[in-house]
């Protein structure tokens with residue numbers, strides 16, 4: 001069911017193996033709760049915005065030196081317990097044959113989206129990952145530039161979330177096209193999900209080979225499904241994905257708005273389950289049982305509140321985790337673009353201070 005990276009791979013240095021973050025992934029006791037934040041490198045930072053004034057988002061992703069600098073700068077400025085690769089879940093769509101664009105104000109646009117089953121019949125799982133070599137180059141540079149004991153997280157989008165983008169052609173409120181495709185032609189849907197699953201597994205394992213110590217799978221839009229649809233159309237693919245990921249690295253399984261899917265997500269796989277802020281951490285951990293670690297779950301909007309409120313909610317979440325080994329503090333979803341940086345830094349300090357043992 002879950003992968004258990006409990007024996008140390010001889011290629012992992014002690015400083016990384018014994019880091020707070022990796023210990024928490026293994027549900028081992030730590031001196032203070034590890035914290036990192038989804039989208040910790042991004043537009044809320046002035047330095048990021050000045051870089052983006054010079055290069056487009058895709059240029060930044062495809063320039064290993066700049067991507068590495070962005071990851072390292074964010075991790076060091078914030079004092080977090082893990083760094084995350086600077087990239088995007090949608091990059092894998094390009095070598096799968098889709099045109100990708102990030103237009104101002106509109107978010108991502110996928111050209112030539114899937115409109116019929118015949119499109120899927122022509123798709124093959126990625127064998128050759130050389131079109132994504134800039135990602136692996138960035139990982140090598142980041143690993144070399146990070147402090148020896150600071151783990152690096154790689155990531156990918158989950159097949160459902162990627163399928164939504166590939167079919168809708170961009171963001172969507174209700175996913176009508178994606179769901180109509182799923183219900184209307186389950187055979188073509190499963191073929192598409194299989195291509196995305198197998199490509200993603202290879203991509204994540206290649207990130208591990210290049211030097212990440214953990215991976216996170218973002219199923220950002222899967223909360224739009226009810227449990228029965230998740231079971232029928234998504235779970236078998238997610239299980240196949242987690243089964244293929246290198247068992248030597250922890251896999252974080254994140255979804256947003258998945259309060260009604262958590263047990264199914266756990267059954268699909270992952271050593272750590274991500275929780276958003278709509279749920280209570282203690283009750284969910286109870287539901288998930290003792291075999292998984294949990295990550296979360298502060299509302300990203302709380303970072304706009306006064307420090308006193310941030311402190312109150314940080315203490316509440318740490319209290320709900322109850323000092324039980326296996327909690328990684330994070331937001332319930334990514335940091336928002338206008339978040340005050342000083343509040344983000346204060347949050348990281350509070351987590352460490354309030355949880356020090």
Ligand SMILES: Cc1c2[nH]c(c1CCC(=O)O)Cc1[nH]c(c(CCC(=O)O)c1C)Cc1[nH]c(c(CCC(=O)O)c1C)Cc1[nH]c(c(C)c1CCC(=O)O)C2
Pocket residue numbers: 037038039040041042043052057084085086087088089090102107108155171218220333334337
């Ligand atoms: C759904 C999704 C995407 N990308 C991602 C997800 C899953 C996470 C989630 O659910 O929030 C994942 C992602 N995207 C980015 C990272 C980098 C690592 C990090 O610091 O966490 C990660 C982990 C950079 C980014 N990805 C994007 C930016 C902003 C680009 C810019 O304008 O500079 C960054 C820093 C662009 C992006 N990329 C995507 C969208 C919807 C957008 C536009 C959103 C927006 O405009 O705020 C797709």
